[in-house]
Amino acid sequence: MDRSILSGNEAIARGAWEAGVEIAVAYPGTPSTEILENVRQYNEIYAEWSTNEKVALDTAIGAAYAGRRAMAAMKHVGLNVASESLFYASYTGVNAGLVIITADDPGLHSSQNEQDNRNYAKFAKVPMFEPSDSQEAKDMVGAALDLSEQFDTPVLLRTTTRTSHAKSIVALGERVAFAKRPYQKNPQKYVMIPGFARRRHPVVEQRMAQIAEHVETAPQNRLEYGDLSLGIVASGPSYQYAREVFPDASILKLGLAWPLPKKLLADFASRVKTLIVVEELDPFFEEHIRMLGIRVEGKSIFPMVDEFSPEVVRQAAYTAGLTERPVLERTFDKGALPMRPPVLCAGCGHRDVFWILRKLKVAVNSDIGCYALGVMPPIGVTDTIGCMGASIGVAAGMQRGGLESDNVAVIGDSTFFHAGLPALASAVYNHTPFTTIIVDNRTTGMTGHQGNPGSGLTLSGTESNRIDIEAVVRALGVEEVSTVPSTERDELESAIKRAVKSGKPAVVIAETPCVFVSSYPREAYRVLDEDCNGCTLCMRIGCPAILKSDKVDAKTGRPLAWIDPVACTGCGLCFDVCARQAILEGAPKVGVLMEANA
Amino acid sequence: MKAANFLLAGVGGQGTLLASDILAEVGMNSGADVKKSEVHGMSQRGGAVTSHVRWGDEVSSPLCERGTVDFFIAQETLEALRWVEFVSPEGSILLSDQKIPPTSTVFGEDQYPEDARAVEVLKQAARQVLLVPASRIANELGNPRVANSVLLGALSAQLDVSESGWLDVLCERVPERHLEVNRKAFLAGRQGQWKI
Numbered sequence: 001m002d003r004s005i006l007s008g009n010e011a012i013a014r015g016a017w018e019a020g021v022e023i024a025v026a027y028p029g030t031p032s033t034e035i036l037e038n039v040r041q042y043n044e045i046y047a048e049w050s051t052n053e054k055v056a057l058d059t060a061i062g063a064a065y066a067g068r069r070a071m072a073a074m075k076h077v078g079l080n081v082a083s084e085s086l087f088y089a090s091y092t093g094v095n096a097g098l099v100i101i102t103a104d105d106p107g108l109h110s111s112q113n114e115q116d117n118r119n120y121a122k123f124a125k126v127p128m129f130e131p132s133d134s135q136e137a138k139d140m141v142g143a144a145l146d147l148s149e150q151f152d153t154p155v156l157l158r159t160t161t162r163t164s165h166a167k168s169i170v171a172l173g174e175r176v177a178f179a180k181r182p183y184q185k186n187p188q189k190y191v192m193i194p195g196f197a198r199r200r201h202p203v204v205e206q207r208m209a210q211i212a213e214h215v216e217t218a219p220q221n222r223l224e225y226g227d228l229s230l231g232i233v234a235s236g237p238s239y240q241y242a243r244e245v246f247p248d249a250s251i252l253k254l255g256l257a258w259p260l261p262k263k264l265l266a267d268f269a270s271r272v273k274t275l276i277v278v279e280e281l282d283p284f285f286e287e288h289i290r291m292l293g294i295r296v297e298g299k300s301i302f303p304m305v306d307e308f309s310p311e312v313v314r315q316a317a318y319t320a321g322l323t324e325r326p327v328l329e330r331t332f333d334k335g336a337l338p339m340r341p342p343v344l345c346a347g348c349g350h351r352d353v354f355w356i357l358r359k360l361k362v363a364v365n366s367d368i369g370c371y372a373l374g375v376m377p378p379i380g381v382t383d384t385i386g387c388m389g390a391s392i393g394v395a396a397g398m399q400r401g402g403l404e405s406d407n408v409a410v411i412g413d414s415t416f417f418h419a420g421l422p423a424l425a426s427a428v429y430n431h432t433p434f435t436t437i438i439v440d441n442r443t444t445g446m447t448g449h450q451g452n453p454g455s456g457l458t459l460s461g462t463e464s465n466r467i468d469i470e471a472v473v474r475a476l477g478v479e480e481v482s483t484v485p486s487t488e489r490d491e492l493e494s495a496i497k498r499a500v501k502s503g504k505p506a507v508v509i510a511e512t513p514c515v516f517v518s519s520y521p522r523e524a525y526r527v528l529d530e531d532c533n534g535c536t537l538c539m540r541i542g543c544p545a546i547l548k549s550d551k552v553d554a555k556t557g558r559p560l561a562w563i564d565p566v567a568c569t570g571c572g573l574c575f576d577v578c579a580r581q582a583i584l585e586g587a588p589k590v591g592v593l594m595e596a597n598a
Numbered sequence: 599m600k601a602a603n604f605l606l607a608g609v610g611g612q613g614t615l616l617a618s619d620i621l622a623e624v625g626m627n628s629g630a631d632v633k634k635s636e637v638h639g640m641s642q643r644g645g646a647v648t649s650h651v652r653w654g655d656e657v658s659s660p661l662c663e664r665g666t667v668d669f670f671i672a673q674e675t676l677e678a679l680r681w682v683e684f685v686s687p688e689g690s691i692l693l694s695d696q697k698i699p700p701t702s703t704v705f706g707e708d709q710y711p712e713d714a715r716a717v718e719v720l721k722q723a724a725r726q727v728l729l730v731p732a733s734r735i736a737n738e739l740g741n742p743r744v745a746n747s748v749l750l751g752a753l754s755a756q757l758d759v760s761e762s763g764w765l766d767v768l769c770e771r772v773p774e775r776h777l778e779v780n781r782k783a784f785l786a787g788r789q790g791q792w793k794i
Contacts, residue, residue, distance in 0.1 A: 005622050005632065109637045133633070133660075166635040166660035167619075169626055243658035310663035328665025330683040332719045337680055338708035340609065340700040342645040378705045539705045544644050547704055566742075 002172040008163040011134035011170050012101060013038035015141030016071050019097075020178030021045055023063035025056040027418065028447035029075030030110035031164035032103035036073060037450075040459055044175065049450055049459045052388070052418040053078035057085040057100065061154070064098035065190060067181035069145055073101040076117050077387060081419070083120065086154065088192050090124045091200040093152035093207075096181050097145030104160045106280045107307030110446075112368070112387055114305065116281035121156050121258035125204050127211050128156040128258040129220065130235040133168045136220075136255060143220065143256075151207050151214075158257075160280065161307065162237040212259040220255030221264060230322065231272025233265070233285055233296075241313040242278045245323060260288050269294045276301060276322070280308045344373050346545035347520055347569030349486035349512025350439050353410070354379045355541065355573060356493045362500060363407035365398065367391035367415050370445040370514075374410070378542045383407070389419025396423070396432040406500045409436040413469065414444040414452040421472070428477045428505045435499040435506045438469055439486075441514040449516050473507045480506035487521075489576060515569050522570030523586035527561045531582035534558030538574040538583065546574060600758065601630075601654035603662040607681045608673030609698045610644050613746035616771065617671070618649035620750060623767045625653040628759050635660035644701075646677055669756065670724070671749050673732075674698050675716050682723045691724045692752050692792075693717075694745060696733040717794060728752060728792040735786050741776070744783035751787025761788065 006014065012035050016024055025048045026036040039047045050056035053074040060072035074082060079102045086100065102120070105111040121128035129144050131137040137159065144155040188196050215221060227248045234242045235254040242251060252268045254260070269275045269289075277286045277298035286298035301320045303312065311327040318326040344351050354374040357364055358381045366374055366382045367390065375382035384394055395409035411420045416438050424436060444450040451457050453467040470483050480502045482495040492510060499506035527549070534553040538546055538561050549562035563574070563583075570586040604621055608614040618634055625632040636649040650662045664683050670691045672678030678693055685691060702708040720727045732748035747768070754764045765781065772780045 003626070005619075005626055005634075161637065162635055162660060165637060166633060167622060168633045168657075168660065169631065237660070240658040240660065244663070309661050310659045311665075314663065327663065328686075330665050330685075330723070332682060332722060334679050334682070334719055335711060335715065336709075337676060337711065338700050338702050340644070340646045340676070340680075341702075343701050345644070377702070536705070542701055542705055544701055547699060 003169055004172055005167050006134045006138070006170045007034065007165055007167045008131065008134050008137040008159050009034035009165070010038045011138035012073070012141055012157070012159075013042070014170070014172065015138035017042040017045060018138070018173045018175050019142035019145050020069050020176050021071050021141075021145070022068040022178070023060060023070040024048075024073070025050050025059045025071075026073040027051070027053045027056055027078060028444050028450040029053075029078050029103070030447055031105060031159075031161045032073050032075045032078070032101060033447045033450065034164075035101060036459065047459050049452065051453060053082040054085055057082040057089070060098055060100070061085060061089045061094070064094040064096050065092075066183050067096050069097045069178045071099050071101065071141070074103070075111065076102055076104040076115050077111060077113065078102075079117055079120055081388065083124070086120065086124045086126070089154045090126050090204055091192055091197055092190050094148055094154060095183060096178065097148035098154045099141055099144040099148060100154055100156050102156055102158050103164045104158060106160055109161055112385070114281060116284060117156070117158055118258060118284045119282065125208050126154050126156055127151070127215075127256065128158055129255060130158050130257040131163055131255065132236055132239045132253070133163065133166070134170045135168065137163060138170055140220065140255065147211075147214075151211055153207055153211075158236070160236055166237070208259060212262070215256050215259055215261045216263050218256045218261070221261050222253045222255065223264070223268060224251045224253060226250050228271055229273045231268055231275045232278055233268075233275070233289065234278040235285070236280070238278045238280055238308055238313075241308055241310050244310045245314045245317055254285070257285075260285065262292055265289055266292060266294060269296070278302060278308075278313060341376055342373060343376065343542060343544050344370065344379075345515055346543050346567045347515045347571040349441065349510065349571070350374065351379070351541060351543065352486040352489055352492065352571070352573055353437060353439055353510045353512065354381050356489065356496055357381045357408065359493070360496065360500070361405070363398065363403060363405050365391045365395040365407060365409045367409070367411040367420075369412040369415050370441070371410055371412055371439050372446075376542070378540045388415055389423055392420055392423035392427060392436055395434050395436070396427045396430075399432050399434045407434055408496070408500065409434065411436065411438055412445070413438060413440040413442065413454040416469065417453050417467070424473070424478070424507070425476050432505055433503050435496065435508060437496065438507060438509045439512050440469060440509055441512045443514045443517045445514050445516070449514065469509055473509070478505055478507045480504050481509070483509040483511065485511040487571065489573070519589070520569040520571070522572065522588055524565040524568035524570060525563050525572065525575055525586045526565070526584040527563055528582050528584055529560055531580050532560045533580065533582075534560050535579070536561075537577050537579060541573055541577060543574060545569075602652070602668045602757070603666050604651040604669045604671065605662055605667045605681060605684050606649045606651070606671045606673070607677040608647050609677065610647055612647070612673045612696070613743065614647040614649055614673060617746040617750055618651050620767050620771050621651045621753075623771070624759055624764055625651070627763060627767065630654060631657045633657045633660040646680065648681060669753060671753055673746065673749065675713070676700070676711060679711055679716055679719060682720060685724045687723070687725065689724045690756060691720050691727045692749055693720060693727060693729050694732040694749055695729070696745060721794065727794045729794050730787060730790070730792045732787065736783055739779050739782055739786070741779050744776070744780050747780045747783035748787035751784035752790065752792055754784070755788050
């Protein structure tokens with residue numbers, strides 16, 4: 001049998017292919033993004049970046065109604081956006097199988113909050129799988145689709161960063177084609193008006209009771225008996241850490257983790273002396289096990305916040321007296337180490353926009369994307385960031401709430417299509433006077449340059465008409481609209497000033513084509529050592545291509561600036577801020593188009 | 599197959615993830631169970647990147663535990679210091695000669711750590727520290743991006759896997775047009791005598 005080292009995300013894509021999935025949809029979001037990027041290699045599957053997670057889930061639900069196996073994938077907070085659809089789909093059920101991947105991010109590697117999406121399984125009354133490695137991630141996609149069809153329900157498959165982005169060996173299988181199920185019109189099942197929905201609720205309760213029986217013997221829930229003095233309940237990566245820290249203990253590994261196998265748990269609890277739960281984030285299993293009348297400890301030992309690691313689990317277990325071996329204590333006199341936070345790339349057009357906003361001293365309600373980095377020093381202009389699309393609504397609210405200064409919303413193209421459109425429509429229609437700056441980089445940058453309706457290519461590589469953001473904004477009724485390339489800094493500054501002063505709902509579209517998906521117009525700029533006196537003005541734009549030189553200015557003793565010719569993309573912001581004309585403009589590149597090609 | 603824990607630390611763009619993929623695959627081909635873990639996302643914006651790789655008969659956690667890393671491949675001095683607690687007192691550190699100052703040392707007051715102090719700390723932390731001039735060798739070969747292959751070569755000399763076992767995977771993973779320079783870089787790392 002072929003074996004391959006796959007990430008959890010690659011394995012899920014492979015699992016979908018092997019299980020006969022024909023429709024896979026998603027909106028990019030760390031740590032889930034690579035699922036759809038890997039699905040794309042399989043010609044048998046229609047794969048799509050939808051404009052947001054709700055649209056993705058509705059599309060997957062529709063595909064399952066019509067009779068083909070479907071998958072929707074999203075990050076944890078994406079399921080918040082799609083949650084309304086999850087709840088109705090729980091009532092309608094499916095026809096062909098539907099699996100929904102929720103990739104949680106304990107530790108907030110790239111998210112605005114930590115949330116435990118196991119709660120959605122209980123909340124929406126749907127079963128949930130939790131793989132502990134890539135092999136299980138692949139196999140559970142097929143198991144989830146089988147269960148989905150057996151019990152006529154959507155099924156959640158929950159990963160976390162340490163399953164999505166961890167790699168392990170996977171035995172590969174072949175694709176088993178799925179025979180399309182015919183769609184049969186059935187409004188009582190698929191039309192959720194109150195009269196019909198009321199009759200679906202008991203069906204849902206009955207279904208969950210049946211699944212609760214099924215999970216007692218499901219092969220994904222596994223008893224591993226060892227020393228009976230300690231029994232552990234765990235799922236996902238926590239199971240792996242538990243195995244590492246307690247190699248001899250007895251473990252009930254939950255792979256089909258909701259609903260809980262009550263009899264199995266009670267039986268396990270009766271055989272072990274002490275029962276503990278090792279689970280990241282919420283005391284989800286712990287609370288439900290305790291409700292069964294079983295003595296169990298969990299969050300009294302292990303932390304509620306941040307992601308687990310072998311040393312987090314070991315240290316907590318050691319403190320509680322459950323293991324004799326502590327984490328090896330290692331301390332060194334390293335001094336204060338500088339952090340290395342992410343920064344806007346060299347030449348990123350977002351920097352030009354923020355540079356102007358800093359001068360104008362307006363409040364900035366920003367949004368989710370690369371431009372969230374506008375909050376970091378040395379730029380530091382951002383006042384608020386919440387969730388996808390929140391910038392515009394929050395900006396409107398701050399205007400209505402009596403903000404003492406002018407404010408602007410800053411939102412990227414992909415985020416605008418995701419959740420900005422309804423907010424802008426609302427602000428315009430209600431005459432709320434503030435400016436929205438759409439930073440249009442023609443890609444979904446932060447997650448690794450996925451396409452969106454403004455980029456001109458679909459996920460499968462088909463050309464599509466770019467949605468013209470200016471035309472859309474005008475159609476919504478915004479009268480004060482301008483579109484300016486971010487490299488035209490004077491013109492952009494006047495446009496933003498004009499918009500802010502207009503006293504009307506206004507939009508400025510700043511064209512900031514991402515340096516990763518477009519070519520840039522000029523060669524690298526260069527510092528003229530004889531003219532630079534190390535004043536640091538150019539260093540304070542926070543461009544990663546500008547460093548301190550080994551040479552120092554003879555008078556001031558300050559290090560001169562140096563521009564890394566490999567990193568510089570020739571945007572020219574440093575040239576503009578230099579007060580001594582000590583920077584030499586890069587030569588224009590010949591025949592370069594400022595066109596996105598992602 | 600002897601069990602081993604590896605930690606690779608660098609900065610976005612240094613090829614940390616590719617090097618760790620190759621290391622995992624070499625382990626699998628040698629008959630080991632392997633796991634690895636890394637964090638994507640922000641690393642694309644010049645952030646710190648780490649990748650854990652584990653070889654063993656049966657590997658549970660994809661993350662190494664602090665104080666248990668046998669081979670710490672540090673592609674950058676500041677990142678070497680940041681993650682040094684992961685190294686086992688019996689372990690080895692392979693330190694590259696590359697230094698990438700974060701922007702806060704340019705626009706702000708932060709100081710990049712001094713070389714002498716860094717080396718002192720690393721020596722305290724591990725059984726041996728090998729200083730590998732990966733960046734200098736890569737530049738001499740005409741492609742600064744192959745520094746990670748030099749480091750892999752230096753690491754390979756510490757492990758009981760045949761030269762072809764490494765080169766086969768390297769050839770598979772590296773694009774055809776960059777193959778020869780990566781091969782040269784790997785062999786330079788493997789054949790050099792590195793010490794502090």
